[in-house]
Amino acid sequence: MDAWLRPTSLADALAALAAAPRVILAGGTDLYPSHGTSSLPGSILDISALPGLRRIETHADHWRIPCLATWSDVIGAELPASFDGLRAAARQIGGVQVQNAATVIGNVCNASPAADGIPNLLALDATVELASLAGTRHLALADFVLGNRRTARRPDELAVALRIPRPAGPARGVFEKLGARRYLVISITMVAAVAEYDAAGRVRRARIAVGACGPRAVRLPGLEAALEGRQPEADLVTPHLAPLAPIDDVRASAEYRLRATAELLRRALDALGTPRARAA
Amino acid sequence: MTAIGFVLNGREVVATAPPRRRLAAVLRDEFGLTGTKIGCDAGDCGACTVLLDGAPVCACLTALGQVEGRAVATVEGLAASALAPLQRAFLRHGAAQCGICTPGMLMAAMALLARTPQPDEAAIADALGGVLCRCTGYRAIIAAVADAAATLPEEPPSGAAVGARVARRDGVEKVTGRERFGADALPAGPFLTLRAIRSPYPHARFTIGDLAPLFAAHPALVRVLTAADVPGSLCYGIYATGKDQPVLAEGQVRHRGEPVCALVGPAEALAAIAEAEVPITWDILPPVGFDDATATQPLHAHAPENILCRGRVRAGDPDAAPPAGAVRAGIAIETSFVEHAYIEPEAGYARRVGDRIEIVACTQTPYMDRDAIAGILGITPEQVRIVPTAVGGGFGGKLDLSVQPLIAVAAWLTGRPVRMVYSRSESMASTTKRHPARIRAEAVAGADGRLFSVRFHGDFNTGAYASWGPTVANRVPVHAAGPYAVPNVLCTSAAIHTTDPPAGAFRGFGVPQAAIAHEALMDALADRLGLDALEFRLRNALRPGSRTPTGQVLGADAALGACLEALRPRWRAWRDEAAAFNAARHRPVLRGVGIGCMWYGIGNTSLSNPSAMAIGLARTGRIVLFSGAVDIGQGSNTVLAQIAADALGAPLGQIDLVTGDTDRTRDAGKTSASRQTFVSGNAALRAALALRAEILRRANAGPAARIAFLPGALQVSDGGRTSTLALESLPADAEGMVLRGEGYFDPPTTPLDQDGQGIPYASFAFAAQIAEVAVDTALGTVTVRRIAAAHEVGRAINPTLVEGQIHGGIAQGLGLALMEEYVPGRTENLHDYLIPTIGDVPPIEVMLIEEADALGPFGAKGVGEPALVATAPAILNAIAAATGARITRVPATPERVLAAILAARDEGRA
Ligand code: FES
């Protein structure tokens, strides 16, 4: 019979990963569906009993989302307006049932091109904290998610937390998701953006990311740069779409995705440009 | 195997199963708590929702190992002694139809109500957004959760059951999780499991190699069935001429998902077999698509040019020159495969009892199953017993055989009970779908605003096997000119074989596709004539005395006009409001209001489709209705009991039901074609009247006598005279009945001649619906904001059930219009194949028009399919009203809507 481990300390979990590669199970919401109706095969490391890794932590210069924090925890946490986009995504990932079980880190580690969490976390400038017996390393999220279902996690590592730096000034996030029904819908395309403002309400820095338009979510550095020092305006979008590489699939054609993404970007910038957003 | 302790519905329990096993499977298999349903095993449907420490989770995604020491609550825990208020509310509001989603809905709602005792609609939708329902259209569920203090509906007094909003007879089972669906019924004692090996290719030849290594590697494997093992006829089908679908493919597969062999053995042994271990060699053939099927090598000898059959209706002179000043409109429409997506995948078991076979499975048509299984096993129909389980949604999809042939053959040959449960992907890949259609139609109206002619041709992709293809080909031309008086008509159809999954029966049998075309034409003609779209339809509506394209003269119940008049105030107000919204420039959002009309013939097209019912009086004074009609959630168990109660003059509560079992009931025909209320309702009526006559005869009482049902006796009062009939002393039959009544009804129809002239149906239902949409013209997304539906139903035997059918039909019509598109191999799950969620179905106002049908029981006719037909046309017409863009390919996905808007802009239409 394949091994099932359910460690109750991080040290035990890391020791188990150091000993042999194992499939890591947290909420199970991606893992079980990937195996049809059958049970999970292989050696499983169930991390759900690890202590102290559930509550979202607020620190002086960053927030920490540990590996057992669920989407419901994000919805329930006291987080500032820069998390508005991530919060909006949390409410749209599966139904309440999935939000109660699925972890934020699981969404990142599953590395689906259509993951709703990843563009938001890119826009929040998240880094991934990877622990192993060899020590801890931090990778920028863009360096962690390598492609469709591929990450930079070594087999002996556990992604223990996401770390999100505190912005210098007022900031706000938005998330624009396009799907073909109201609930339980995989995004046709999506846009996440976080803007930090100066005292005059101009954008000091913006991070804008697009999901479901390529093998992994990407940022739009050209558009981000164009926004700096300005009021966000929808007109800025068009010249900066080059990093997007959407494909045709059952949900939409590449051409439609591109056009819709441009529209979502305009809406995101409009939202970031409203006085309410700047006041946040 | 570890022992894992947790608290289950308040009791400490220990499960001895691998920790990786899904909680849903453990609850069902180890604890027998089958109230937790498995609709997908993938987190897509929410049917498995349980509360884990009070929070809803999908039990199909929860590892048993993770619930150690925690509290799990399932639907079985809700009603320890009496029904919980929420369960009562579900019964009062008709929030459970088939009931397969009900446990998940209840559990998700319980978690919400614990937090928010009086939630608003948005909160309810957020809380239930993770549970899919295919039957109710969600509105009754929202109403129930918002009214969780509801009481049960009162039982009507004797003689007042018809027309009363009584709770469904099988409702308590459905809200407590006690109802047994296909996967919940288990044989007594040990049983084998069957796993089908299916074709990954749409078209291929194959050979099965030496099976000895497979058996050697898996000694517990009992048997591998191939086509050669089928004892009787290998092929089955609905029509005598269309028995073309093999139980197991014989050397050639014609669609992806077709079974080629079947592994039989203990479940764990089968799970350990990798697909690649089964030695099948494939020789892949080019697929036969809808585009080129008629020019390709035929898939079946009976279908030259791959044309299974054609249909035709011709009236007047379709080639006549239009009158001066006439206007003309044309349209080409394309529709997609639509999946039934009932939340219950097909399941059941078979066991051999001597020289008989018993099949306990979900089905819409026990008697057709009986005859088909007899043919497959090479035995007589009397040797087959079909015991239908509760059906977790059918919509036509469970009119075809699914698990039954395979488990029957396996149980027959091994002598041991054999069970099979389809996975979601297996169900979607292998079972029938709604026919994709390609339609061209043209209509002409005179300057007087009256329709002059309609020409229509529809090609229907009937997939690999005949199934119900002929039904579609015959029904469509009868209806394709729409519910209007048209003097000159030529409507034709063809059902075309391809290597796609078999297209079969799906709520409406092709009429919903046709309605999209005729309703687009009506809007275009009204526009060209400068007439209001509703008033134009009203002017042309079929009415009492109208002659239909098949030459049938309609009776007093042809009340489309009343439906349109009922809608008129809403139509005007909604259009004004949409115009005001658009004038206020909320770009990029535009609103529009659209209308759709329909008619639908009840029962089989020009074919005998009788129903027989029996009703008995037991010694106890209880009445038993022996009904071969299967309640698939639409409520026939309740409606038939209501009809029988009033016909007999008995209180509804006095009536018990025996349903479906072919050893105990009469053939009531299939649950299809909206026929059970009308056809079986008449049979139940007649059976009850016969029993009443027998009682009155014995009491020597006149027809107006009143019967009181007492324990063990009847008291019959006629005028001032009362006599008592003691039942104990009467001889009882094998079912324990001392008196019986039998009823039979076959709707009077006549065959259609080669021009389609004749009387295809004894009754037609009519309806009109209007929809308001908001279209985001920059993204192409469409939100339906509200729907009003006026349905002429003859007589609403149970208005709650009628409204439930209309709500559910509208939800499916909305799905057809906006999101549902089955692509073989690509959308074989419930996250790539989208059906409406609770957030997609808008408020619905139902207006019931009751114009008694001369033949219907208490004047009633059917509503199951009529509910769906008008919705997609209304929505598509609303999109056109909002944007000027005419959608000609459904579903109207955001991409298609945006493309149509851009094209309309280019042409200056918007
Ligand atoms: S069975 Fe669990 S979500 Fe469908």
Ligand code: FES
């Ligand atoms: S009642 Fe909801 S799926 Fe049937």
